[in-house]
Amino acid sequence: MYGIGDTVIVNDRMQRDYRYKIDARSGHDFASGFAPRFSPKEMLAMGVFEGKYCTDCTDEFPAEWFAEARTGDRPDPELNYFGIKSRQPLSVWRDKGWIIGPDPRGWFQWYCRYYLGRRLPEIDTRQIKRWRSFTRHSAQVRANCEPGDIFCRRKQRQALLQWSYDPFV
Numbered sequence: 001m002y003g004i005g006d007t008v009i010v011n012d013r014m015q016r017d018y019r020y021k022i023d024a025r026s027g028h029d030f031a032s033g034f035a036p037r038f039s040p041k042e043m044l045a046m047g048v049f050e051g052k053y054c055t056d057c058t059d060e061f062p063a064e065w066f067a068e069a070r071t072g073d074r075p076d077p078e079l080n081y082f083g084i085k086s087r088q089p090l091s092v093w094r095d096k097g098w099i100i101g102p103d104p105r106g107w108f109q110w111y112c113r114y115y116l117g118r119r120l121p122e123i124d125t126r127q128i129k130r131w132r133s134f135t136r137h138s139a140q141v142r143a144n145c146e147p148g149d150i151f152c153r154r155k156q157r158q159a160l161l162q163w164s165y166d167p168f169v
Helices: 040-046 090-095 107-116 121-133 136-144 154-162
Strands: 007-011 016-021
Touching: 040 107, 040 154, 107 121, 136 154
Parallel strands: none
Antiparallel strands: 007 016
């Protein structure tokens, strides 16, 4: 869809005429130590953010990401992989300082753009640090669940998936 040097122009409900350049190959050249388990396409197909996360910004991303995505017209916890409510209002994200830089939808939007090849070193460093700190949830699942019991701590597992960690640990 995009190649190195291309400029992406974003016009959706949350951003008008936002532009960014593609600096890396899509899905490659990630920062050292940043190894998400799933691509955005895989995450959307498994079911994240109650199916409503980026339904108005599909033009920005490859159409193939949405071919099997579990999306809907309104938030629906049944669209999540683990079938539970998993999100807080964007106002909570803003209040807690979780919206960083030019990505008004938060970490997943940043990850989608990073995956495409956008690189913003200062923002990337902060978001990757946030991603790394999320590993504590994997440790909690392993410490409190029997191996193979994917229904133990479903909310935490859904959160792991939404941060591109393996929720089946």
